[in-house]
Amino acid sequence: MAALDGDSDEDLVSYGTGLELLEEGERPKKPIPLQDQTVRDEKGRYKRFHGAFSGGFSAGYFNTVGSKEGWTPSSFVSSRQNRADKSVFGPEDFMDEEDLSEFGIAPKAIVTTDDFASKTKDRIREKARQLAAATAPIPGATLLDDLITPAKLSVGFELLRKMGWKEGQGIGPRVKRRPRRQKSDPGVKIYGCALPPGGSEGSEDEDDDYLPENVTFAPKDVTPVDFTPKDNVHGLAYKGLDPHQALFGTSREHVSLFSGGPEGANNLLGDVGVNKGRKLGISGQAFGVGALEEEDDDIYATETLSKYDTILKDEEPGDGLYGWTAPRQYKNQKESEKELRYVGKILDGFSLASKPLSSKKIYPPPELPRDYRPVHYFRPVVAANSENSHLLQVLSESAGKPTHDPGTHSRHQLNASKRGELLGESPIQGAPTSVLEFLSEKDKERLREMKQATDLKAAQLKARSLAQNASSSRPQPSSPDVGHCSWHMALSGGTAPVRASNFKPFAKDPEKQKRYEEFLVNVKQGQKDALECCLDPSMTEWERRRERDEFSQAALLYVSSHSTLSSRFTHAKMEDDSEQVEVPRDQENDVSDKQSAVKMKLFGKLTRDTFEWHPDKLLCKRFNVPDPYPSSTLVGLPRVKRDKYSVFNFLTVPETASSPATQASSEKVPQHRGPDKSRKPSRWDTSKQEKKEDSISEFLSLARSKVGPPKQESSPLVNKEEEHTTESVSNKVNKGVDSQTEGEGSRPSMDLFKAIFASSSDEKSSSSEDEQGDSEDDQEGTREADFRGSQEADVVETSSVAQASEPAPQEPSPFFPIQKIQIDEREEFGPRLPPVFCPNARQKLEAPLKEKHKKNKEKHKTKKEHRRKKEKKKKHRKHKHKGKQKNKKSEKSSSSESTNSSDSQSDEEGAADLSPQELLRRLKRLPLRRQ
């Protein structure tokens, strides 16, 4: 070893095996080629590094069992005398001998088990120790050490270690101490015996120059007085050379039981270890100062008197860690702590604590993120006012506790606030004194009402004569004059306006909100022209009307929900996120001004809405277009969150739904479109309106029941103008309502029928075709006589009538967006497809079936067709009815077809079960009817 040979002048640390010195004239040895650098085991077999069982080398014969000859089975031993006794194989039987060796997985040699092995030393160190013990100049030292090493660590030792104690440290609170002085004397080399303990560290001035910083150290270890008998012939406190230090020089924290001495004595070898980079020489007490050493003044430990107590006194209470040499400052700290005292009043029955309370560690609450929005908020805490005291009283009375005069408290009946008062503290502001204060104003009111009600009941029981008075005094909405509008009535009753002021439906538009509030106040005061006086005079007539509608809707809606529901429900404690729904931020503006613009042919700005629209990234990619909003993840129209069930999501859209007056005007629009613009297009108009109201909340649209869809019902060939003029508006309305309400339930059931029967037809023709043909054929049969005229007229008529009589497009049932899914194939929402009619198809054999049906007199029907027709007639009552009615009124103008279709629909409705959608729809319609 380089460290061992000669004097160590150069500060080098050498790793590995040094090269042998070349001698003169000697040829340098050929290096062993790589392939020859092999590892062999004790039997001369190659060991290949492998990673398997024993130390990573291959086992067995090339990782197989046995030898080169192969695996040798255990020889067969059986005879008459010695029957094959079942030899039980243990794991060892399948192991190689390497595994059983010292380093194998199952060493056979006797080793200390883990239970008995000292845990303080790791294996390598142990090994080093053994090695060193053999080579040590004085062999007995480490052996002795080993012998005395406790076989097992005590429990206390373990516990301490688990508490964070480390070997070499003392036990107790961390203390301030000067950092270990780095005494660096590079020139000084110490050989031989180490300095006596304390010589290097424990100097005279140890006590007085403490560092002011808050650096704390673990207390020094105190070694108990060593009572080991001296059984050797070495001098007192002699220690042999520590091979650890000498050979490896790594650990100065090594603790051995023999490294005795007071503080700092664990550093056995004094300064040697401090100079880390130095080549270590041999040092120990066994050796004296080397001949080459100049410095020999330190060979013996210098003891200072300061290490010893000169005065006899008590030990520090609590910790005896410092023994006699406890630093002075430590004591001073203790003293100063005691001087903190509580100065103030002390309640009788209490005394000042002699020991201060151990202060609890307070963990600061986590810092809120900057964008944190607290969802849950408390309502403003109500200060104790008259109401509260009233409530308190009520509660305490109900609990049967007499209230105490504040003057006569006994000590045990004091509550915290009163004690605080006695102690002269200022009361904590805003802290609620009872649960009741957490109740909202409204809830308290309710409580009070309840109490009043119970009181009243009690009174009624007591005296029947008082009943009348009681009932009259019961809280009850004052009935206003009936002449007012309904919303006025609803508003003026109840407590709604009070609360409604918190309810800001038009918060987006502050001015509008202001007007709305003003409106509410006016309404509350019972003014009839509440709205007119608060509306903006600069607004147009149209805007006024619109706003009036909005306000009344808002007020009405709010009131109804408030007064009826609030008595049954309490507020949710947590705000529900699902209450919100995403709606497009920008709505397409209302239609009526656009309609007028269209009427005036003022296309352009008036009819155009422009929205920010985000195409999907992939779509842009596919279109080879750069993403217009590369940073946004949004797709489609920007959306905002609104209340899910709020009317105000939709208030801007249904212009036609606002009032009958607007409805009338909007109805006129298409009618004055010129001669070409007949009433027919309103079929689409109505479907459009329907659609709008579908997507809008349906119950909102009051006018829906008023918007007659009568325009849609006439066939195109009827004299529309005439019908238009003759039919009174009210008539229309009624009809519209009827057909609407009655037709609603029929759709699903009819679809069901269609789906079942139409699809069962096994022809190659499509089912829709069949149905179309069917309906046509039904009508055709009845109408044949009338429409025998010119073929052209016949054709057109048939087709149009057939289309018109299709129930689907005429009663577009109000769909909610969800229900869109259930659109049947037969329902037509858009412009219809032209009728199927091929003039020359009649001659063909493959001609559409309906043609045959039409001309069923001259054409012979195939059996199949006949059967199917029968089937349909049987199962589709609709068709029968239609046929009958057609028969009845075949002479009548087809203007009555609306009633016809609605009749047939209602027929079906009776037959069919109500679908849940229908029920829902009806339910939703209920409040509408009220109007």
Added chain:
Amino acid sequence: MEDNNKVTPKRGFPGQKAPVQATVRWRGREGGAMAFPEPKPRGPELPRKLLKTLDCGQRAVRAVRFNVDGNYCLTCGSDKTLKLWSPLRGTLLRTYSGHGYEVLDAAGSFDNSSLCSGGGDKAVVLWDVASGQVVRKFRGHAGKVNTVQFNEEATVILSGSIDSTIRCWDCRSRRPEPIQTLDEAKDGISSVKVSDHEVLAGSVDGRVRRYDLRMGQLFSDYVGSPITCTCFSRDGQCTLVSSLDSTLRLLDKDTGELLGEYTGHKNQEYKLDCCLSERDTHVVSCSEDGKVFFWDLVEGALALALPVGPSVVQSLAYHPTEPCLLTAMGGSIQCWREETYKAEDGTG
């Protein structure tokens, strides 16, 4: 549909020799005004002459569409089939069957390699032209698919349905959901047209919506009456809108202003097609009284009312470059050419 003539066909349809001559001539006329000076500038001729009537044999023909170069046409039948024709020769090239209900609209890709169609079975089908096989079937619409369009590179199919949504289906990836669903319409979509960066959609709610992908904006023009058909003008500056008030309107694409109004025909209940002639000179529309109406685009005067038959002209398609018109009435389609047209002139 037939306005997509910017890309010359790469592949011909099967069973038909490539019309080299015609292609070259068209290309020269439209693309290369400098390279090939116009030999004889023909005045705008209207297809007045009935060249052929094809009985498609697929019940009612719901739509007739030219392919990208106008050599072939597609007819959408109510017998669930889609047929590919050479209209001038009158030959049926292929029948595509696979829809579960009547086919309502179809379109061909720019390279003639694939077709898309949509129908009453709520499905959008991507077809391989040559093999006639269904390549993909996109399901997701909640209602009949009224209209389908490829985008310019045939990587996306846009389909408009009566469920009031336009869905953009990806032809490249295998994902079953649309790339994006344009659900701004309040009612069924009756017509969708696609330019290189725009999607034009007419809806029954009376609005024409133009989604500009490049600008990331949606322009919504209120027309009032339910829209039956919309199309871009070939110069891309205007949109033609037909609605159920028997009026066609020519709107400025950028401002939405009304440039022209065309009336006289009858379109009050059916979804009828309209288009512009091959050089944007005339506005063409179907009518319910069995005629096809031609208006002068600028003057707005009725130029021609072409009587087709007794019934409703259901659909029409205008050749992208020639004065050639296809109309569909009942179960047959008619091919119309200009008066001066010689039969041997064009094979395609």
